Amino acid sequence: MNDKIWTIGRILKWTEQYFRDKGIESPRLDAEVLLAHVLEKQRIYLYVHFDEPLQPAELAAYREMIKQRVLRVPVAQILGEKEFMGLTFKVTADTLVPRPDTEILVQAAVERLKAMKGEKTATGVLADESAAEEPAEGQPAGGADAEQEVAEPLHIADIGTGSGAICLSVLRYLADTVADTVDISPAARAVAEENAASLGLADRVTFHTGDLLQPLVGMTFAAILSNPPYIPEADIATLAPEVRLKEPHTALSGGQDGLDFYRRLAKEAPAMLVPGGFMAFEVGIHQAEPVAALAKANPLIARTEILPDYAGIDRVVVAWRTKECQ
C-alpha cells in the first residue's frame, strides 16, 4: 500500500486483488466484511461511501486484518465472532467456527422438542422465545401449554459443544429447556460459557469438560445432540488451509473413517435418553446411512430419520428411543 489517500472504494479494490493473488477463495466478500467491521458499519455502507477516506487508525486496524487473512486465519476468527441462527457467537482458535449446515441440526432439534412438548411448530420459522413477555407473578407463561412447560423443563445434552452454538441456539429458541454440555477442550468450554453469558442463558446450561458422555453418566435427556468431529483422518490434508491449519484438530478428526465418535455415541447415548427421546447428529457427506445403521444396531433405537441440508446433502441423522421403558 502506498501513501496516496485510501478511500473505501480504493482500498476495497486493492484488497480484493491482493487477496485474489494470495489465493483467498472469496476475496471481495472478505475484504468487505473485514472493512465493514473496522468501520463498525453494515457492508451496504461501503457501497454508498466509496469516496470516504479512511482515518489512520482505521487503516492500521484494517492492515492488521489483511495480514492475518493472508496467513489464512478464517474471517470469523479475525473478527472474533460468527453469526449462527441469528445470534452472535464468540469464536477463537480453540473453537470450530459454527457452520450454516449445523443450523439444520438445531432446527430439527427445536421442531422435535416442541412436538414432544405437544406444541405446534410454525412453518419452519423459529421464534426467539427469549423475547417472549415475562409472565405476571404467579401466572404460567405462554397460555394453555404453559403449566406443562413450567412443570417439566426439557433437558438436553450437547456433546462436543465447541462455541456452544447448537445448545445455546436451542435454548434461545425453545423456552423452558435446560442443557448440559460436554467438550474435551477446556478452552472451548470457556468460550461456550462466555457465549452463554452474553446470550443471557448462563442459568439454563451446565458446562462440563470431559470425554463424550462420561461427565453425564447417571443423567437422562429428552435429546442428545452432537456435531462431533467427523472428517476421516486422511481427508484432513485436503481441507482448505483455513480449516486444516487454523481450526482445532480435535474438532475435525473423526478417526480413520470419520465414524469413531458416532460408534461411541450410538452405543452409549440411547441408554441416556428418556423413553421416546431422540439423539440427533450432524454427519459428513456419505455418512448418513452408516451412522443411521450404527444407531439402529442399538436395540433401544426404534427408528431413524435422515434430513438433508439446503444443498440436498444428507446432513442430520435423528434416532428415536423406544417409548417403552426397557
Ligand SMILES: C[S@@+](CC[C@H](N)C(=O)[O-])C[C@H]1O[C@@H](n2cnc3c(N)ncnc32)[C@H](O)[C@@H]1O
Ligand atoms: C465439529 S466440532 C463442533 C463444535 C460445535 N458443536 C459446532 O457445531 O460448531 C466438535 C467438538 O467436539 C469436541 N471434542 C472432540 N473430541 C471430544 C471428546 N472426546 N469428548 C468431547 N468433546 C470432544 C471438540 O473440542 C470440538 O469442540
